[in-house]
Amino acid sequence: MVEVNRRGFLVSAATAAISALADDDKLTDGGFAAVTPPGAPARAIPVVPPGAAGLDDFSLRCVGCQLCVTRCPNQVLRPLRRHQPGMPLGVLQPVMGFERGYCRPECTACGDVCPAGAIRRLDPQQKKTVRIGHAVWNRDLCIAATEGVTCHACERHCLGNAITLVPMDAGDKTSPKVPRVDDAKCIGCGACEHLCPARPMPAMTVEGLAAHLTS
Amino acid sequence: MTFRTGSHGEKVSLLGYGAMRYPTVDGGHANTYHGGSNAPIDLDKVQKHIDFCIEHGVNYFDTSPAYCRGESEKVLGDALSKHPRDKWFVATKLSNFAPKTQTFEASRKMYEESRRLLRTDVIDFYLLHSIGGGGKNAMKVFNDRFVDNGMLAFLLKEREAGRIRNLGFSFHGEESVFRHAISMHGKVHWDFVQIQLNWVDWHHAKEVNPRNVNAETLYNLLAERNIPAVIMEPLLGGRLAKFNEAVSRRLTPLDPKATPASWSFRFAGSFPGVLTVLSGMTYLRHIEENVKTYSPLKPLDDAERAALERAARAYLSDDSIPCTSCNYCMPCPYGLDIPGIFSVWNQAAVSGYLPDDAADPDYAAGRRRFLVEYERFVPRLRQAQRCIGCGRCAPHCPQSIDIPAMIRKVDVFVEKLRRNGRA
Numbered sequence A: 001m002v003e004v005n006r007r008g009f010l011v012s013a014a015t016a017a018i019s020a021l022a023d024d025d026k027l028t029d030g031g032f033a034a035v036t037p038p039g040a041p042a043r044a045i046p047v048v049p050p051g052a053a054g055l056d057d058f059s060l061r062c063v064g065c066q067l068c069v070t071r072c073p074n075q076v077l078r079p080l081r082r083h084q085p086g087m088p089l090g091v092l093q094p095v096m097g098f099e100r101g102y103c104r105p106e107c108t109a110c111g112d113v114c115p116a117g118a119i120r121r122l123d124p125q126q127k128k129t130v131r132i133g134h135a136v137w138n139r140d141l142c143i144a145a146t147e148g149v150t151c152h153a154c155e156r157h158c159l160g161n162a163i164t165l166v167p168m169d170a171g172d173k174t175s176p177k178v179p180r181v182d183d184a185k186c187i188g189c190g191a192c193e194h195l196c197p198a199r200p201m202p203a204m205t206v207e208g209l210a211a212h213l214t215s
Numbered sequence B: 001m002t003f004r005t006g007s008h009g010e011k012v013s014l015l016g017y018g019a020m021r022y023p024t025v026d027g028g029h030a031n032t033y034h035g036g037s038n039a040p041i042d043l044d045k046v047q048k049h050i051d052f053c054i055e056h057g058v059n060y061f062d063t064s065p066a067y068c069r070g071e072s073e074k075v076l077g078d079a080l081s082k083h084p085r086d087k088w089f090v091a092t093k094l095s096n097f098a099p100k101t102q103t104f105e106a107s108r109k110m111y112e113e114s115r116r117l118l119r120t121d122v123i124d125f126y127l128l129h130s131i132g133g134g135g136k137n138a139m140k141v142f143n144d145r146f147v148d149n150g151m152l153a154f155l156l157k158e159r160e161a162g163r164i165r166n167l168g169f170s171f172h173g174e175e176s177v178f179r180h181a182i183s184m185h186g187k188v189h190w191d192f193v194q195i196q197l198n199w200v201d202w203h204h205a206k207e208v209n210p211r212n213v214n215a216e217t218l219y220n221l222l223a224e225r226n227i228p229a230v231i232m233e234p235l236l237g238g239r240l241a242k243f244n245e246a247v248s249r250r251l252t253p254l255d256p257k258a259t260p261a262s263w264s265f266r267f268a269g270s271f272p273g274v275l276t277v278l279s280g281m282t283y284l285r286h287i288e289e290n291v292k293t294y295s296p297l298k299p300l301d302d303a304e305r306a307a308l309e310r311a312a313r314a315y316l317s318d319d320s321i322p323c324t325s326c327n328y329c330m331p332c333p334y335g336l337d338i339p340g341i342f343s344v345w346n347q348a349a350v351s352g353y354l355p356d357d358a359a360d361p362d363y364a365a366g367r368r369r370f371l372v373e374y375e376r377f378v379p380r381l382r383q384a385q386r387c388i389g390c391g392r393c394a395p396h397c398p399q400s401i402d403i404p405a406m407i408r409k410v411d412v413f414v415e416k417l418r419r420n421g422r423a
Helices: A001-024 A055-061 A065-069 A109-113 A153-157 A192-196 B043-055 B070-078 B104-117 B135-147 B149-162 B175-183 B202-210 B213-224 B245-254 B261-267 B284-293 B304-316 B339-351 B362-379 B403-419
Strands: A077-079 A094-098 A131-137 A164-169 A179-180 A203-214 B002-004 B011-013 B015-018 B060-062 B089-094 B123-133 B165-170 B192-196 B228-231 B274-279
Touching: A001 A055, A055 A203, A065 A077, A065 A109, A094 B104, A131 A179, A153 A164, A153 A192, A153 B403, A192 A203, A203 B339, B002 B175, B015 B043, B015 B284, B043 B070, B043 B274, B043 B403, B060 B274, B070 B089, B070 B104, B089 B104, B104 B123, B104 B149, B104 B245, B123 B149, B135 B175, B135 B339, B149 B165, B165 B175, B165 B228, B175 B213, B192 B213, B202 B213, B202 B304, B213 B228, B245 B304, B261 B274, B261 B284, B261 B304, B339 B362, B362 B403
Parallel strands: B015 B060, B015 B274, B060 B089, B089 B123, B123 B165, B165 B192, B192 B228, B228 B274
Antiparallel strands: A077 A094, A131 A203, A164 A179, B002 B011
């Protein structure tokens, strides 16, 4: 109960702060709004790179050498710091996070360097078809709810064209639009999570798939 | 320095100082980026620049309550106060764009605040700031801001009382509002009007954007009524200070030593109805160069004017976005560096490295150069991909650029470049 109230308060406070902006009572020109990097949400199931067959297989093969971590040009891969109960991954085995970037379609660096066969080598065409996770939308965090504006960030940058925007209130076509994710198309690249403007936590979170799928 | 005569006999220097692009302590200017910082204005440099201006005859200083995050007037007032009052004219504006500043009380407060910050009882030139904005509602916006709230009547009384020497307006946008304001001339008697004029906008403003008005139309409407014209954007925010190859081919043979900026200042200054040409000069070398161009002005001859017209057509052939880095759109609530993004794009457009065909032999080099410039100039969290498409920026643009669409264009372009390379 306390949690709900606190969250309700935070959301309404954020709405009040932003509706002042929406009135566009900007008095002066120039300068920059402060920007904060995206937050790192908790995941029920960790995300591991395309080329790993799934969590079990990956955790058995990966030797924790960190080659993929050092090569990842988008700073997505990082060593697991704390064992997550119930998950097969061990400390120092790599997992993905999207605060600094997302898994870019042209990049196959991790599979190219993996010496243990934990991340298999894929070409960019193959990589596009591998589903490593799926995006989950959190209504309470989305700026359509907190600020009352339609945001196109996730829809525009979705690599699998898995996101369509629909009115938040199905009965009101003029209500701010929100993303609807087609799980069959989402590959889990993290573009939506990385580019989501919601702070401190993104409204889009990628949840891993315990066994990767190829479509 | 060449001088012109104002409506009340003022001897005004043909070069005017625009207080919108002050130098900042990080070496950039107050209206822009440099790594996306909010760097403070370099007050010592501003003082030096203004001292230099006054020593060299520049006596018209233009500011606004909105410029430079609202700091421009105070900085200018402080710097000018070191010089005798008869050495300078100051121009400022009623920048009541925000609805909450459009009541009589709020607008009047803005006017009084300008006099306080500029440390003067008398404002030499006072402008209704940027009339013509608001798209389809432009006429209503004009009436809301100046007429219905009684501000224009009040300002006319202030002029009568001698607290405003010259009353005028600046214009961007809807032609009908310009014509309407001009039709008020018999009653109001505008002492001057500020317009955007340069060798591209003279005949081609409408080509750049159908919502804009050619400078020739504006200038002639003023000249017919003997209303002195103050010129802004003579260089389009610096974009005419660098020639693309096609322009350079047409102009350089006529005068190999002339700088791009000097062509533009000579163009604007050659019109006899022009009172002063404003320039936001960030660096001393800008001031030196422009002072030199106007000491004295050598008016363009017919051959030079014709060459500039040909150059204007060549200028339009590149893929530039018509942004002048005025920063009226800023700050973007989502943190984007809108003018910074456009400036990287335009730099590439003018220099010819907007690679679009991967089969082109120059593609790899162009791709690399563009991405390096982009990453260096615009921090990741302020890049085009961070645009959410809310559109709050667009109504503020005096050049009527569809900012969200152009940002999206850069975003798509960059994404294509990134995908077309090895990781």
